[in-house]
Amino acid sequence: GAVVSQHPSWVICKSGTSVKIECRSLDFQATTMFWYRQFPKQSLMLMATSNEGSKATYEQGVEKDKFLINHASLTLSTLTVTSAHPEDSSFYICSATHRNQPQHFGDGTRLSIL
Amino acid sequence: DAKTTQPTSMDCAEGRAANLPCNHSTISGNEYVYWYRQIHSQGPQYIIHGLKNNETNEMASLIITEDRKSSTLILPHATLRDTAVYYCIVRLLNAGKSTFGDGTTLTVKP
Numbered sequence: 010g011a012v013v014s015q016h017p018s019w020v021i022c023k024s025g026t027s028v029k030i031e032c033r034s035l036d037f038q039a040t041t042m043f044w045y046r047q048f049p050k051q052s053l054m055l056m057a058t059s060n061e062g063s064k065a066t067y068e069q070g071v072e073k074d075k076f077l078i079n080h081a082s083l084t085l086s087t088l089t090v091t092s093a094h095p096e097d098s099s100f101y102i103c104s105a106t107h108r109n110q111p112q113h114f115g116d117g118t119r120l121s122i123l
Numbered sequence: 124d125a126k127t128t129q130p131t132s133m134d135c136a137e138g139r140a141a142n143l144p145c146n147h148s149t150i151s152g153n154e155y156v157y158w159y160r161q162i163h164s165q166g167p168q169y170i171i172h173g174l175k176n177n178e179t180n181e182m183a184s185l186i187i188t189e190d191r192k193s194s195t196l197i198l199p200h201a202t203l204r205d206t207a208v209y210y211c212i213v214r215l216l217n218a219g220k221s222t223f224g225d226g227t228t229l230t231v232k233p
Contacts, residue, residue: 015166041219052210053167053223102166109216111157114166 011037013105015115023123024095030088030118032103038083039105043112044076047100059086093122127211132228135205141198143227145211148192155216156187158196160207161226167210170196201231 012035022028032042041060045053057073059065059080067073075097077089086105090097098121104114128146135141147156157172171178171185173194178185184197198205210226 013166043220045223052225053161055220055222058220100164104166104221106219111169111172112219112221113169114159116166117164119164 011105011107011110011113013039013103013113013115015103015118017118018116019119021121021123022093025092028090028093028120030090030101030103030120032086032088032105032115034084034105034107034113037105037107037110039086039107040083041106042080042086043104043106044078044086044088045102045104047102047117053102056088090120093120095122098122127213127224129209129211129224129227131225132230134230134232135198135201137203137231137233138200141201141205141229141231143196143198143209143211143229144193145196146193147211147213150191150213153215154213156185156191156194157212157214157221158183158185159210159212159221159223160205160229161210162204162207167223170209201229203231203233205229206231 014033016031044056047053056071057065057067059078061080061083065078080086100117102117104112106112158170159167161167173185187194208226208228212221
């Protein structure tokens with residue numbers, strides 16, 4: 010089946026630093042990738058949608074200058090949390106899809122900002 | 124995307140069938156029903172999807188009512204590893220993104 014790899018799986022960093030999370034589709038070309046955020050005991054919230062070679066579309070309330078998304082190829086998208094603060098601590102999950110196929114998700118990145 | 128309603132939680136005995144319901148009374152004619160599950164601290168896992176016919180794969184069966192206003196995901200022989208939050212999502216085939224509700228927490232008990 011379709012495999013989506015997310016790296017790192019867990020990161021702790023100091024407040025004010027930037028953190029980059031990678032999302033790769035390993036066995037298919039992802040025409041579209043998505044980034045979600047999940048707080049404890051809550052459901053997944055879509056942050057942004059990115060198509061290869063074009064700018065990401067952000068959901069309402071998500072700061073595009075804080076959460077930088079790059080989708081440089083059909084197999085790689087990155088999310089950079091800039092100047093991270095404790096309130097940005099969360100579980101970040103990417104997913105990828107090819108045309109009309111179901112979304113497949115990575116295993117998530119647990120981000121803790123001290 | 125059509126809104127879905129699922130019970131907050133359900134229990135199931137190990138080895139028995141788990142039947143998870145989902146109401147989607149406002150579904151439009153070309154929207155599909157998708158099911159995902161999320162095991163604790165992992166990303167969601169795709170299970171199955173369908174339009175109007177019943178579907179079966181190696182993981183589960185999906186039963187969609189004739190009026191398409193509700194559906195049931197069936198795990199035929201639940202195991203402890205099936206304990207997870209199950210999400211029912213209704214969307215267009217080419218919509219790409221999925222909007223997650225609160226899902227049903229299924230607990231499989233020995």
